[in-house]
Amino acid sequence: xxxxxxxxxxxxxxxxxxxxxxxxxxxxxxxxxxxxxxxxxxxxxxxxxxxxxxxxxxxxxxxxxxxxxxxxxxxxxxxxxxxxxxxxxxxxxxxxxxxxxxxxxxxxxxxxxxxxxxxxxxxxxxxxxxxxxxxxxxxxxxxxxxxxxxxxxxxxxxxxxxxxxxxxxxxxxxxxxxxxxxxxxxxxxxxxxxxxxxxxxxxxxxxxxxxxxxxxxxxxxxxxxxxxxxxxxxxxxxxxxxxxxxxxxxxxxxxxxxxxxxxxxxxxxxxxxxxxxxxxxxxxxxxxxxxxxxxxxxxxxxxxxxxxxxxxxxxxxxxxxxxxxxxxxxxxxxxxxxxxxxxx
Amino acid sequence: xxxxxxxxxxxxxxxxxxxxxxxxxxxxxxxxxxxxxxxxxxxxxxxxxxxxxxxxxxxxxxxxxxxxxxxxxxxxxxxxxxxxxxxxxxxxxxxxxxxxxxxxxxxxxxxxxxxxxxxxxxxxxxxxxxxxxxxxxxxxxxxxxxxxxxxxxxxxxxxxxxxxxxxxxxxxxxxxxxxxxxxxxxxxxxxxxxxxxxxxxxxxxxxxxxxxxxxxxxxxxxxxxxxxxxxxxxxxxxxxxxxxxxxxxxxxxxxxxxxxxxxxxxxxxxxxxxxxxxxxxxxxxxxxxxxxxxxxxxxxxxxxxxxxxxxxxxxxxxxx
Amino acid sequence: xxxxxxxxxxxxxxxxxxxxxxxxxxxxxxxxxxxxxxxxxxxxxxxxxxxxxxxxxxxxxxxxxxxxxxxxxxxxxxxxxxxxxxxxxxxxxxxxxxxxxxxxxxxxxxxxxxxxxxxxxxxxxxxxxxxxxxxxxxxxxxxxxxxxxxxxxxxxxxxxxxxxxxxxxxxxxxxxxxxxxxxxxxxxxxxxxxxxxxxxxxxxxxxxxxxxxxxxxxxxxxxxxxxxxxxxxxxxxxxxxxxxxxxxxxxxxxxxxxxxxxxxxxxxxxxxxxxxxxxxxxxxxxxxxxxxxxxxxxxxxxxxxxxxxxxxxxxxxxxxxxxxxxxxxxxx
Numbered sequence: 001x002x003x004x005x006x007x008x009x010x011x012x013x014x015x016x017x018x019x020x021x022x023x024x025x026x027x028x029x030x031x032x033x034x035x036x037x038x039x040x041x042x043x044x045x046x047x048x049x050x051x052x053x054x055x056x057x058x059x060x061x062x063x064x065x066x067x068x069x070x071x072x073x074x075x076x077x078x079x080x081x082x083x084x085x086x087x088x089x090x091x092x093x094x095x096x097x098x099x100x101x102x103x104x105x106x107x108x109x110x111x112x113x114x115x116x117x118x119x120x121x122x123x124x125x126x127x128x129x130x131x132x133x134x135x136x137x138x139x140x141x142x143x144x145x146x147x148x149x150x151x152x153x154x155x156x157x158x159x160x161x162x163x164x165x166x167x168x169x170x171x172x173x174x175x176x177x178x179x180x181x182x183x184x185x186x187x188x189x190x191x192x193x194x195x196x197x198x199x200x201x202x203x204x205x206x207x208x209x210x211x212x213x214x215x216x217x218x219x220x221x222x223x224x225x226x227x228x229x230x231x232x233x234x235x236x237x238x239x240x241x242x243x244x245x246x247x248x249x250x251x252x253x254x255x256x257x258x259x260x261x262x263x264x265x266x267x268x269x270x271x272x273x274x275x276x277x278x279x280x281x282x283x284x285x286x287x288x289x290x291x292x293x294x295x296x297x298x299x300x301x302x303x304x305x306x307x308x309x310x311x312x313x314x315x316x317x318x319x320x321x322x323x324x325x326x327x328x329x330x331x332x333x334x335x336x337x338x339x340x341x342x343x344x
Numbered sequence: 345x346x347x348x349x350x351x352x353x354x355x356x357x358x359x360x361x362x363x364x365x366x367x368x369x370x371x372x373x374x375x376x377x378x379x380x381x382x383x384x385x386x387x388x389x390x391x392x393x394x395x396x397x398x399x400x401x402x403x404x405x406x407x408x409x410x411x412x413x414x415x416x417x418x419x420x421x422x423x424x425x426x427x428x429x430x431x432x433x434x435x436x437x438x439x440x441x442x443x444x445x446x447x448x449x450x451x452x453x454x455x456x457x458x459x460x461x462x463x464x465x466x467x468x469x470x471x472x473x474x475x476x477x478x479x480x481x482x483x484x485x486x487x488x489x490x491x492x493x494x495x496x497x498x499x500x501x502x503x504x505x506x507x508x509x510x511x512x513x514x515x516x517x518x519x520x521x522x523x524x525x526x527x528x529x530x531x532x533x534x535x536x537x538x539x540x541x542x543x544x545x546x547x548x549x550x551x552x553x554x555x556x557x558x559x560x561x562x563x564x565x566x567x568x569x570x571x572x573x574x575x576x577x578x579x580x581x582x583x584x585x586x587x588x589x590x591x592x593x594x595x596x597x598x599x600x601x602x603x604x605x606x607x608x609x610x611x612x613x614x615x616x617x618x619x620x621x622x623x624x625x626x627x628x629x630x631x632x633x634x635x636x637x638x639x640x641x642x643x644x645x646x647x648x649x650x651x652x653x654x655x656x657x658x659x660x661x662x663x664x
Numbered sequence: 665x666x667x668x669x670x671x672x673x674x675x676x677x678x679x680x681x682x683x684x685x686x687x688x689x690x691x692x693x694x695x696x697x698x699x700x701x702x703x704x705x706x707x708x709x710x711x712x713x714x715x716x717x718x719x720x721x722x723x724x725x726x727x728x729x730x731x732x733x734x735x736x737x738x739x740x741x742x743x744x745x746x747x748x749x750x751x752x753x754x755x756x757x758x759x760x761x762x763x764x765x766x767x768x769x770x771x772x773x774x775x776x777x778x779x780x781x782x783x784x785x786x787x788x789x790x791x792x793x794x795x796x797x798x799x800x801x802x803x804x805x806x807x808x809x810x811x812x813x814x815x816x817x818x819x820x821x822x823x824x825x826x827x828x829x830x831x832x833x834x835x836x837x838x839x840x841x842x843x844x845x846x847x848x849x850x851x852x853x854x855x856x857x858x859x860x861x862x863x864x865x866x867x868x869x870x871x872x873x874x875x876x877x878x879x880x881x882x883x884x885x886x887x888x889x890x891x892x893x894x895x896x897x898x899x900x901x902x903x904x905x906x907x908x909x910x911x912x913x914x915x916x917x918x919x920x921x922x923x924x925x926x927x928x929x930x931x932x933x934x935x936x937x938x939x940x941x942x943x944x945x946x947x948x949x950x951x952x953x954x955x956x957x958x959x960x961x962x963x964x965x966x967x968x969x970x971x972x973x974x975x976x977x978x979x980x981x982x983x984x985x986x987x988x989x990x991x992x993x994x995x996x
Contacts, residue, residue, distance in 0.1 A: 057570060061974065062966065064974035095567075103564055108585075362803065365807050366809075470969075498935075557967055638809055
């Protein structure tokens with residue numbers, strides 16, 4: 001069965017100004033995305049998840065050097081020039097940028113910008129495009145008369161909904177979402193995520209969601225990949241990751257999240273991620289991992305299967321020390337995210 | 345959110361206020377001149393007693409300073425700018441005809457500098473990060489750094505044999521038709537406006553390049569790229585449309601610089617405009633002429649600033 | 665692809681991480697001048713010009729008030745830049761003229777920068793009524809036209825260098841004040857200022873210890889630009905006849921070239937060098953100013969549209985860093 005999107009061995013380097021060593025931001029990332037599937041990339045800031053997304057979308061800065069394969073609908077799109085990439089943009093694959101970003105130009109109305117996309121990229125005549133723009137706005141819960149508003153006249157939540165509307169303008173098959181709700185109020189966050197979830201189901205879209213919010217991703221996505229220092233360190237279904245995380249980093253991520261249903265206080269992960277501009281021998285997480293042993297010092301672990309559908313890059317996996325449900329986390333208490341019995 | 349009309353009124357009021365201060369400053373400066381106040385204004389060399397009496401009365405030169413101030417403003421409203429010491433004619437009439445010559449010069453120079461500056465600015469932004477980047481910036485900086493009068497002299501040295509370097513039109517044309525006269529005028533405008541344009545264009549290059557680079561880093565440009573618009577379209581609709589805003593402000597703010605430049609350029613090219621009038625007035629110590637000329641120049645600068653403010657306000661929907 | 669070398673992480677504009685950690689902003693300014701190519705070139709040029717002007721009496725081959733040949737003699741081995749309309753050696757005139765122009769430039773700028781910084785800091789730090797008053801004052805000074813004022817001063821007290829310096833200095837502090845005020849206003853909100861206030865430091869102390877160091881880079885950049893403005897203005901005043909007639913400056917040289925027939929005689933050597941030198945001075949100052957500015961506001965963001973784009977490279981050999989070697993991407 002052909003995947004809708006296939007990423008294989010993606011490597012991204014960034015040149016540093018001043019001619020120093022390149023920053024190795026993404027190190028051999030591979031994953032797939034199928035129709036109607038929702039996949040999440042999760043990790044802390046700087047782990048390379050956004051860069052991975054931008055690489056897939058072909059939007060990396062000119063200082064980037066990339067290798068690997070990205071296959072969309074059977075066609076290789078990594079490293080394509082603008083002209084070759086254009087047919088895929090927005091009509092097959094669209095993006096939702098972070099809420100804090102100004103996705104809209106401040107000097108044109110929102111409706112006009114939507115209509116422009118439908119007209120220019122979707123090939124619709126002007127009047128039809130205008131009507132469709134208003135439809136899209138209603139679809140995301142914005143009153144159609146706001147089409148004549150300028151972006152700064154919309155609230156943050158409405159702007160983000162408009163961004164979602166924009167991403168649907170040309171009826172893509174895949175939506176790439178980069179921290180779509182991060183800059184929003186908590187209440188608005190829930191609404192927007194629910195909207196996105198519903199729309200993806202209704203319109204049959206595939207979603208690649210990038211976020212640092214582990215809870216969010218486990219709720220939304222059927223499958224997720226945990227990234228650290230530019231690599232995927234664990235992959236699995238949401239049930240698997242929530243119920244039985246195999247990589248120490250994943251468990252610590254859960255522990256670091258405050259959960260109202262238990263009385264356990266969040267436990268921060270000490271230390272900081274490694275610098276990405278010079279190579280680290282061994283496992284990149286070892287300096288912060290309390291389960292590290294001498295093998296972790298000089299040998300980098302590779303992704304190995306833990307159980308069907310789940311894999312993790314940790315030497316403990318090989319030694320079969322992990323994989324039991326209800327993995328204990330530091331502190332001794334069993335941690336299962338509250339209020340959930342493992343279903344998404 | 346205050347209404348738009350409110351903003352416009354406030355700007356106009358502010359401009360009027362600045363105008364008032366400028367006019368008062370003008371008055372003060374020229375009253376401090378040597379000789380008693382009673383002497384200066386009416387002291388038109390070779391003028392008959394009738395004229396002197398009239399001027400003394402109109403400008404209250406026998407009265408204390410504050411009276412003179414009020415009368416000065418009153419005369420101003422009636423467009424009475426006294427009589428030139430040198431030409432023995434009313435200042436206003438002289439300056440109006442001079443203004444008629446200066447305006448085409450300044451307009452031509454500004455148009456050239458804006459067009460050329462915007463083009464090189466866009467190119468400069470586009471070339472950023474490549475080796476050719478300096479090609480657009482260095483000449484702009486260099487021309488911006490040259491003294492205006494010196495650049496004019498250089499152009500005369502270079503092109504003096506090919507293009508006219510003095511006057512408004514060819515004085516030797518016998519009974520020229522309208523077309524011939526116009527052609528001659530245009531011909532004489534080339535070098536002076538080129539001088540002005542070359543000095544001015546540099547700052548537009550830098551501004552536009554800077555604004556474009558800022559705009560090109562904006563998120564909505566990334567979004568536009570993601571949507572798959574063509575590069576020319578993105579440049580035009582997004583980058584330029586946003587980046588052009590600071591250019592408008594700069595055009596107005598350089599009005600002050602243009603005034604100084606016009607004075608120097610007209611002097612170098614012996615071009616009969618307000619600038620040359622200022623130069624001759626300085627030479628001849630023709631104070632009424634000086635005062636009138638500076639008044640006109642200051643008023644122009646304030647007006648330009650106001651117009652630019654209003655245009656900017658119209659173009660940028662974010663200002664409320 | 666070879667394994668990358670381990671070196672210090674450089675930041676924008678070629679400063680090393682050491683520099684980024686340098687405590688005082690002034691230290692950063694110095695390093696900026698050394699490390700930043702544009703600023704460095706400008707600095708070198710300016711220093712060379714200053715040295716030339718200081719040692720003018722020693723370097724100038726001929727006295728500048730003595731006729732040493734026929735008027736408008738073209739350049740030769742004896743007279744590198746020929747002779748002007750009165751038979752004086754242009755090269756020597758140039759050196760002494762440079763001296764005067766730089767003197768005017770620096771002196772007027774000291775006044776302008778000092779005044780502007782003082783007013784800017786007070787207005788920005790104090791805020792409220794004092795800020796309003798000072799900004800009104802600035803607006804009115806902005807409106808005073810330079811030329812009429814200079815004419816009046818020249819008529820009343822004579823047009824000596826002192827007067828010229830005073831007029832230029834007293835009218836050009838406004839830009840500096842506006843810019844400094846803006847920065848101080850934003851600085852005021854920073855936590856370290858509030859902490860200092862909370863621990864009871866006096867206003868003066870805060871200004872001297874905390875604010876002044878932070879504004880210094882901006883002051884330096886602005887000062888340098890003021891210098892170019894002052895030199896430029898002096899040439900304009902000289903050209904219109906309101907300069908100091910007893911001193912030779914680059915401005916007066918251009919004026920003489922214009923007034924005394926150098927153009928009609930085709931004696932370009934009497935006109936080109938002084939103007940060229942002014943251009944060089946202004947250019948050097950601009951480069952320094954821009955260099956400093958770029959260092960402190962490095963455009964870290966890259967344009968999303970440009971000529972270059974991300975490029976494909978061949979796959980790096982499997983190293984310790986890429987661990988996605990074997991089985992990967994298995995789907996659910």
